[in-house]
Amino acid sequence: MxxxxxxxxxxxxxxxxxxxxxxxxxxxxxxxxxxxxxxxxxxxxxxxxxxxxxxxxxxxxxxxxxxxxxxxxxxxxxxxxxxxxxxxxxxxxxxxxxxxxxxxxxxxxxxxxxxRQSYFGHDEYAAHAPGMKTLDDALGIRRRLYQAFEMAETATDPEERRQWLTFALVGGGPTGVELAGQIREIAGHTLDREFRAIDSAQARVLLFEGSDAVLGAFGPHLADRAARTLRNLGVEMHLGTMVTGVDADGLTVKDRNGASTRFPARTVLWTAGVExxxxxxxxxxxxxxxxxxxxxxxxxxxxxxxxxxxxxxxxxxxxxxxxxxxxxxxxxxxxxxxxxxxxxxEGRKRKPKPFKYVDLGSAAYICRGRAVVKVGRIHLSGRTGWLAWLLIHLAFLTGFRSRFGAVLSWAVVFASGSRRERAFTMPDPPAPPVPPAGPKPSAPSS
Amino acid sequence: MxxxxxxxxxxxxxxxxxxxxxxxxxxxxxxxxxxxxxxxxxxxxxxxxxxxxxxxxxxxxxxxxxxxxxxxxxxxxxxxxxxxxxxxxxxxxxxxxxxxxxxxxxxxxxxxxxxRQSYFGHDEYAAHAPGMKTLDDALGIRRRLYQAFEMAETATDPEERRQWLTFALVGGGPTGVELAGQIREIAGHTLDREFRAIDSAQARVLLFEGSDAVLGAFGPHLADRAARTLRNLGVEMHLGTMVTGVDADGLTVKDRNGASTRFPARTVLWTAGVExxxxxxxxxxxxxxxxxxxxxxxxxxxxxxxxxxxxxxxxxxxxxxxxxxxxxxxxxxxxxxxxxxxxxxEGRKRKPKPFKYVDLGSAAYICRGRAVVKVGRIHLSGRTGWLAWLLIHLAFLTGFRSRFGAVLSWAVVFASGSRRERAFTMPDPPAPPVPPAGPKPSAPSS
CATH class of the missing domain: 3.50.50.60 (FAD/NAD(P)-binding domain)
Structure with a gap:
């Protein structure tokens, strides 16, 4: 029995x-x-x-x-x-x-x-500055990024066009840095020669960070390297700034001296905090x-x-x-x-040993061929960092059937700059208004 | 000059x-x-x-x-x-x-x-029976399909569970047939042994068609073969039926004799017409x-x-x-x-020849290893049809960088039944109500 x-x-x-x-x-x-x-x-x-x-x-x-x-x-x-x-x-x-x-x-x-994403008590920012924690967030940001270039292409007002071509990122941690690098790469490589009215490579990427450094958690050496790589990519860093307002057309920040500056930008993404x-x-x-x-x-x-x-x-x-x-x-x-x-x-009586975190390092991808990796006292950056990043991610994707697919996608984007998953969803807009009145020759029959 | x-x-x-x-x-x-x-x-x-x-x-x-x-x-x-x-x-x-x-x-x-999708004057059906014309439609249907099994798993009422495990498809053209085959395969293969409270393979798939045959455009021979394959897959076909009502819990159809029948089903998909x-x-x-x-x-x-x-x-x-x-x-x-x-x-004066459509055939995929293909007088079905389907789609995907990826995905699903793109988006639900009152020991500090 x-x-x-x-x-x-x-x-x-x-x-x-x-x-x-x-x-x-x-x-x-x-x-x-x-x-x-x-x-x-x-x-x-x-x-x-x-x-x-x-x-x-x-x-x-x-x-x-x-x-x-x-x-x-x-x-x-x-x-x-x-x-x-x-x-x-x-x-x-x-x-x-x-x-x-x-x-x-x-x-x-x-x-x-x-x-989850935190707006430090300003949840009203969320509508204009989405965070990135879920698949829905990521697909929403994909739509915002690629649609911004489309909107710039059809804008007739030069100021509106500039606003669509300005991307503001709030938060200089790994996610903010990674997104900044991605947007500059999309603008300069992926979309190269696809637009007629705009030059996508002119897109400005602004990165706002409250502390004195991006990727501060990686220590001053790697933070410096990352900042240099970002600058070379064309990312404009605004360190020591606090966001004091976000709306559909841009954001307002305050610097350490209390001076307020307004930055027009139609795309604002928020990676600044969690709650x-x-x-x-x-x-x-x-x-x-x-x-x-x-x-x-x-x-x-x-x-x-x-x-x-x-x-x-x-x-x-x-x-x-x-x-x-x-x-x-x-x-x-x-x-x-x-x-x-x-x-x-299992009935083990012995009191368990306290939890002890073994630091296996951390990594942040900046752009094609550039990443920073910190494992204990080992600091890697540039191409070496990128190789380490690749190996780490291959190891961690183990068990995912999609590892092969990810490697393929990385090979494509690394070799050609083209991205395989650019298609963005676009829920149906509200019904269009009645077409403008004009001379209508005759009524159709059916 | x-x-x-x-x-x-x-x-x-x-x-x-x-x-x-x-x-x-x-x-x-x-x-x-x-x-x-x-x-x-x-x-x-x-x-x-x-x-x-x-x-x-x-x-x-x-x-x-x-x-x-x-x-x-x-x-x-x-x-x-x-x-x-x-x-x-x-x-x-x-x-x-x-x-x-x-x-x-x-x-x-x-x-x-x-x-676009037509509801024959009943646009109110659209909320409960989405069509499939856009990427947003497809991602919405993906969510409905996979979430239905999740909802069945947590349902406590057996009748509700049965409704979540019933999928109704309106329209017996290629899209309806293809979806019917897909849902039976998902239920029987993809989700095999993943659920504990339900047996996903028990999912019912109902296919409603107004005419006397599914895939009627392929001619009686292939239509018969397709119907037999669908029946073997476990799809329940209801031919000669007209939908007279759709709501969140199911649909009502009328047969040729005017008799009305109600089919409870929490997932209804519409592929019946276009406008x-x-x-x-x-x-x-x-x-x-x-x-x-x-x-x-x-x-x-x-x-x-x-x-x-x-x-x-x-x-x-x-x-x-x-x-x-x-x-x-x-x-x-x-x-x-x-x-x-x-x-x-270019200033060619000669009047152009009238447009003449050269029939290169049509194809419908039913399930793994089964498709029907009609090219002029050549009628293929079963495994031969499936091979023809594969070759046709490989040819037409030419120029798409994703051809390689599609072949890989097909190989995976064909060999193992597993699907690589099951993740579905899920917009945040409305804020949860205040949790039920109960003994609350003490207030937290921060």
């Missing part, structure tokens, strides 16, 4: 790097694992900017979550948005698309909800956990919440030792939390 | 097959060609269903129009929607995205605007041309409008000898019109 033990119910909120690695660590555990995510796919977020700029397709950076976990027979995926946690009843409250409520009971909870999604505040309320200014949840050294050994927080939304919001931190903390739950299910 | 002659201004409305082939035929003509299109890309429409079903990416079926025409130095592309034609002033009225008007003067006009876009009616009003019931514009044997030798109508929106709305007809008529304009510019 078989021994039917009810398996431990492990609920993971979020199917990003942290959630995925937690689920994988539980593969052979006697647990019933449920991954709840608002989207049905796992997104390879570090390459999202390449989807936005037309190098990669959605399928090359996003895989169906249940496809990725297909062979994990103890894992179940739910397309729903977690809205609250009840730590007494041990239930996650969630909503299916459309709004119907779901209740998902758990024995162990792993929170891996990530962070925790609402579920983080709900969890903090329910458990008494504290949050940092951006809403990250403070965790114990073993990633549990104080007083709640059954709740672990991992990835970007976890606040621990000021660890940065990197894919690698998310993977390692997710895997740690998954293993910890497995050990607890 | 050079001889500066003002080149003839040729305006082409529409960048589909007809417009593209017209522009290409004018490549070496002393003409200034302007292609006006509402979208910035040329769409390989015959494969749109493969984008909707997750085999191909947008970039594999849609290329930027100005990229395709990059080397045609006399061609200019405008992203705008043509709204009216003034044949006296020889001006096309158009709107840029956003609504500002544009006026584009012409000496010769080629109209290649194609057809001319508003610009066709505007053109007919302005020129006195007659339109057929679907709004196609009647043309002379040389594709000009009666009394307007400077206006030519080509492609799907042209009404001539009951030619079908096939890509091949669009290509040939577009090329014919472009050549005719070139000959006229």
């Amino acid at each position: 078989e021994d039917h033990v009810t398996p431990r119910r492990v609920v993971i909120i979020g199917g990003g790097f942290a959630g995925l690695f937690a689920a994988r660590a539980l593969r052979h555990a006697p647990a019933a694992v449920t991954v709840i995510d608002r989207r049905a796919h796992h997104l390879f977020q570090p390459l999202l900017y390449q989807c936005a700029s037309g190098i990669l397709s959605e399928g090359q950076i996003a895989q169906p979550l249940r496809g990725v976990l297909r062979r994990h027979h103890n894992v179940d995926c739910l397309l729903a948005e977690a809205t609250d946690v009840d730590p007494q009843a041990k239930v996650v409250h969630a909503q299916r698309p459309g709004g119907e409520p779901l209740e998902v009971p758990y024995d162990d909870l792993i929170v891996a909800v990530g962070m 925790a999604p609402p579920i983080a505040a709900a969890l903090a309320r329910a458990t008494g956990a504290s949050q940092d200014r951006a809403g990250r949840i403070a965790v114990e050294p073993d990633l549990t919440l104080a007083g709640h050994p059954d709740i672990r927080v991992t990835g970007d939304v976890m606040s621990l030792d000021r660890l940065p919001g990197l894919a690698e931190v998310a993977m390692q903390s997710g895997a740690y939390a998954g293993r910890a739950v497995r050990h607890s299910i | 050079e001889d500066h002659v003002t080149p003839r201004r040729v305006v082409i409305i529409g960048g589909g097959f007809a417009g593209l082939f017209a522009a290409r035929a004018l490549r070496h003509a002393p003409a200034a060609v302007t292609v006006i299109d509402r979208r910035a890309h040329h769409l390989f429409q015959p494969l749109l269903y493969q984008c909707a079903s997750g085999i191909l990416s947008e970039g594999q079926i849609a290329q930027p129009l100005r990229g395709v025409l990059r080397r045609h130095h006399n061609v200019d592309c405008l992203l705008a929607e043509a709204t009216d034609v003034d044949p006296q002033a020889k001006v096309v009225h158009a709107q840029r995205p956003g609504g500002e008007p544009l006026e584009v003067p012409y000496d010769d006009l080629i109209v290649a605007v194609g057809m 001319a876009p508003p610009i066709a009616a505007a053109l007919a009003r302005a020129t006195g041309a007659s339109q057929d019931r679907a709004g196609r514009i009647a043309v002379e044997p040389d594709l000009t409008l009666a009394g307007h030798p400077d206006i030519r109508v080509t492609g799907d929106v042209m009404s001539l000898d009951r030619l079908p709305g096939l890509a091949e007809v669009a290509m040939q008529s577009g090329a014919y019109a472009g050549r005719a304009v070139r000959h006229s510019i």
Whole structure:
């Protein structure tokens, strides 16, 4: 007779790097694992900017979550948005698309909800300056980028044309730098000789950053190299500036001396900050956990919440030792939390060692053949950095069937500058007004 | 001293097959060609269903129009929607995205605007039964298809679950048949073993067709073969039915005897009919041309409008000898019109021969390894048909950089059933309601 033990119910909120690695660590555990995510796919977020700029397709950076976990027979995926946690009843409250409520009971909870774009209290900027966190964001930015050149081509007013050919990026972190490089490359190479009325290469790219350096997290040496590469590309950097206003026609910034400057630009993209999604505040309320200014949840050294050994927080939304919001931190903390739950299910008595992040380095792609990579004390830039970037991304794309496709797309864009995924969606505009009155010879018959 | 002659201004409305082939035929003509299109890309429409079903990416079926025409130095592309034609002033009225008007003067006009989905006077069906004519349509259908399985997985009510697992297709032409085959393959192969609560293979696919046969245009022999293949795939065909109502939960059809039947289904897709876009009616009003019931514009044997030798109508929106709305007809008529304009510019006096369509055959893909192909008297089906389909599409994708990528995607889906482009976009839902009240231990600090 078989021994039917009810398996431990492990609920993971979020199917990003942290959630995925937690689920994988539980593969052979006697647990019933449920991954709840608002989207049905796992997104390879570090390459999202390449989807936005037309190098990669959605399928090359996003895989169906249940496809990725297909062979994990103890894992179940739910397309729903977690809205609250009840730590007494041990239930996650969630909503299916459309709004119907779901209740998902758990024995162990792993929170891996990530962070979303923050406008530092100015959510009204979002309509004019989209962020880049989701596939929808990336496709929206793709439309804005390529449509801006189309609009410049048909503009009759020279000032309007200049505004369409000006792209402003707020935030000098990896995403802002990567987008700046992409836009200059699109303008100078991809669109070369395609337009008649405009010279796409004249497009201005403005990069605004509040601190004194772009890519400050890479240290002064690489930051300098990156700044030089960007300048050579034609990116205009405005360091030490704070955005004080964004509208459909441009943005206003204030420098360190308090002087305000207006920059007309029809395309403004926002990569400046992150904040925790609402579920983080709900969890903090329910458990008494504290949050940092951006809403990250403070965790114990073993990633549990104080007083709640059954709740672990991992990835970007976890606040621990000021660890940065990197894919690698998310993977390692997710895997740690998954293993910890497995050990607890297996009845290991020994207290787990505290989570320790092993810095495997970070990388930012600037343009064709140029990247900066920092691995411990090793600093690479230029072509060497780019080769390292390529190897790192090939290694991390392992397991993705699209690795081959990505390499092909990179080869094409590197060799010729042309991009395979430039087609942008364009929802139908509102019905056109009645055509202008004029001489109409005769009525048609049918 | 050079001889500066003002080149003839040729305006082409529409960048589909007809417009593209017209522009290409004018490549070496002393003409200034302007292609006006509402979208910035040329769409390989015959494969749109493969984008909707997750085999191909947008970039594999849609290329930027100005990229395709990059080397045609006399061609200019405008992203705008043509709204009216003034044949006296020889001006096309158009709107840029956003609504500002544009006026584009012409000496010769080629109209290649194609057809759009028709609901036969029931436009209210469109919200519940999207058509498939644009990239946005295809991505919307991709979301509906894959999300339906996700919704079925989380449904607690068995009746709701059955409705999510029922897919209704209205229209038994190539697009309807191709979609029916795709959905059965997704359900049976692609999603195999990915869901826990549902068996995706149980998904029902209903195909409604008003006439007595699916793929009637292929003749009784191939129509029979196609119907048999579809039945073997598990598609339920309802021939001789007329749709009398569509809502969010299903559709109602009437059979030949007038009996009404209700079919619950949360996904209804519409491929049943086409109609001319508003610009066709505007053109007919302005020129006195007659339109057929679907709004196609009647043309002379040389594709000009009666009394307007400077206006030519080509492609799907042209009404001539009951030619079908096939890509091949669009290509040939577009090329014919472009050549005719070139000959006229070159001053050839001889009246051109009437346009004659050379039937190069038609093809419909049913499922992996099964297609029907009709070339004159040659009828192919099954695996032979599929091989012919493959060769035809490889030939027609020539010139598309993505041919290699498409072949790769086909190889993957054929060998393993897995699809590389399953990721679907999902616009943010409205903000969730306030979480349910419950015991909240203490307030967070920050």
